[in-house]
Amino acid sequence: MSAILPGSTIGILGGGQLGRMMAMAARSFGYRVQVMDPDPSCPARFVVDACFEGQWNDARAAGDLARGSDVVTLEIEQLSLTCLEAAAKYAPVRPGAAMLGIIQDRILQKNWLRDHGFPVGEYRAATSAEELVAALRELGGKCFVKVAQGGYDGRGQATVGFTRSEATVEEQGVAAWHLLGGRPVMVEKALDLECEVSVMVARSPNGETRSFPTARNHHLNQILAWSVIPAGIPLLLEKQAQDLACAIAGQFTLEGLLAIEMFVTTDGRLLVNELAPRPHNSYHASERACVTSQFEQGIRAVCDLPLGDVSVVQPAAIVNLLGDLWLDAEGNQRIPRFDLALRVPGVRLHLYEKHTARKGRKMGHLSSVGTTADEAVARVQEAEKRLEGRC
Ligand code: ADP
Ligand code: MG
Numbered sequence: 342m343s344a345i346l347p348g349s350t351i352g353i354l355g356g357g358q359l360g361r362m363m364a365m366a367a368r369s370f371g372y373r374v375q376v377m378d379p380d381p382s383c384p385a386r387f388v389v390d391a392c393f394e395g396q397w398n399d400a401r402a403a404g405d406l407a408r409g410s411d412v413v414t415l416e417i418e419q420l421s422l423t424c425l426e427a428a429a430k431y432a433p434v435r436p437g438a439a440m441l442g443i444i445q446d447r448i449l450q451k452n453w454l455r456d457h458g459f460p461v462g463e464y465r466a467a468t469s470a471e472e473l474v475a476a477l478r479e480l481g482g483k484c485f486v487k488v489a490q491g492g493y494d495g496r497g498q499a500t501v502g503f504t505r506s507e508a509t510v511e512e513q514g515v516a517a518w519h520l521l522g523g524r525p526v527m528v529e530k531a532l533d534l535e536c537e538v539s540v541m542v543a544r545s546p547n548g549e550t551r552s553f554p555t556a557r558n559h560h561l562n563q564i565l566a567w568s569v570i571p572a573g574i575p576l577l578l579e580k581q582a583q584d585l586a587c588a589i590a591g592q593f594t595l596e597g598l599l600a601i602e603m604f605v606t607t608d609g610r611l612l613v614n615e616l617a618p619r620p621h622n623s624y625h626a627s628e629r630a631c632v633t634s635q636f637e638q639g640i641r642a643v644c645d646l647p648l649g650d651v652s653v654v655q656p657a658a659i660v661n662l663l664g665d666l667w668l669d670a671e672g673n674q675r676i677p678r679f680d681l682a683l684r685v686p687g688v689r690l691h692l693y694e695k696h697t698a699r700k701g702r703k704m705g706h707l708s709s710v711g712t713t714a715d716e717a718v719a720r721v722q723e724a725e726k727r728l729e730g731r732c
Contacts, residue, residue, distance in 0.1 A: 347371035352410030356385030366636035400427035474514035483531035495563025540586035629657035667698030681727035
């Protein structure tokens with residue numbers, strides 16, 4: 342029997358909110374949990390047995406974490422592969438370095454998807470300002486330019502062609518190249534989106550695979566604003582999204598979780614946007630909507646336990662709470678009106694215990710259940726409005 346049973350120790354590379362919520366699910370099962378994070382007072386700190394301080398490329402700290410762990414998993418893509426390799430000397434690392442190496446680089450990831458026949462939008466890789474300008478010319482119109490490594494929540498991205506500009510394409514391309522730090526980038530044609538969806542897949546080392554019902558996601562300024570399960574999309578599209586996600590997980594021989602973000606275009610195409618080999622913001626509502634949450638499922642998968650039922654119990658939605666809510670117009674710290682928000686029926690509060698609020702930083706989320714997906718969304722949005730004292 343290969344299962345890693347409760348009472349064993351799980352090591353998590355990364356102690357942000359995703360590591361914290363995974364750790365909480367693991368503790369409910371009776372596991373011991375330890376994390377590695379550059380910040381000794383990271384969100385997971387308060388719910389784990391031990392926190393190893395280490396940068397994302399600190400192979401020694403990763404080895405120390407793994408030495409006392411029965412299995413190691415991760416909550417962030419920005420880890421160096423040497424960290425994963427150091428950890429793998431002591432414990433199985435799930436998902437592993439081969440998969441992370443592809444996913445953590447947007448260029449490798451998109452090429453991998455294309456080469457394996459998965460549908461993606463038009464894109465070009467660029468490793469110099471000249472290549473970036475050429476890519477903008479070839480793709481034409483509006484484009485997203487994204488750093489190949491290290492971007493998240495819309496950071497490390499520039500847009501070209503969205504606003505009227507006197508500057509030539511060449512000038513705009515060179516400006517984007519410098520704005521993003523003169524690093525390899527991916528240039529994507531901006532797609533006309535009908536909506537955005539995602540599918541979370543779990544696969545255990547013994548090959549058992551389960552995908553959660555599709556989530557529908559709404560972004561503002563390239564950051565997830567709200568998300569709802571079930572997506573409420575046509576059945577055929579739901580099936581396409583599920584099949585696509587499971588095929589990608591199978592092709593990687595995934596061990597753990599894989600989130601697949603997808604675009605539904607106005608002309609009816611379903612395209613893969615990007616992959617994340619870990620719990621995902623768009624599945625936070627699974628804690629309320631599904632029999633098994635994404636966090637519990639991730640623990641089951643990496644421990645090679647039977648995967649849990651992912652059926653929808655009731656529709657649920659979340660809204661992200663960004664640090665902006667903690668700051669008034671003058672930039673002074675304030676406490677959002679949680680007392681008002683929590684009066685909305687069905688609403689719960691999830692805070693990550695981050696010590697400093699910054700604009701755009703994810704500090705927590707609100708969740709709500711509803712009799713329909715629309716009602717769940719309306720409730721969390723009503724609660725969110727109240728946080729600013731508007732009701
Ligand atoms: P991140 O890693 O920051 O999540 P994404 O590539 O997912 O980066 O981009 C963030 C959001 O920006 C997407 O969810 C979508 O709303 C928008 N976006 C990104 N690329 C495109 C595109 N090619 N066409 C239209 N919208 C896009
Ligand atoms: Mg994304």
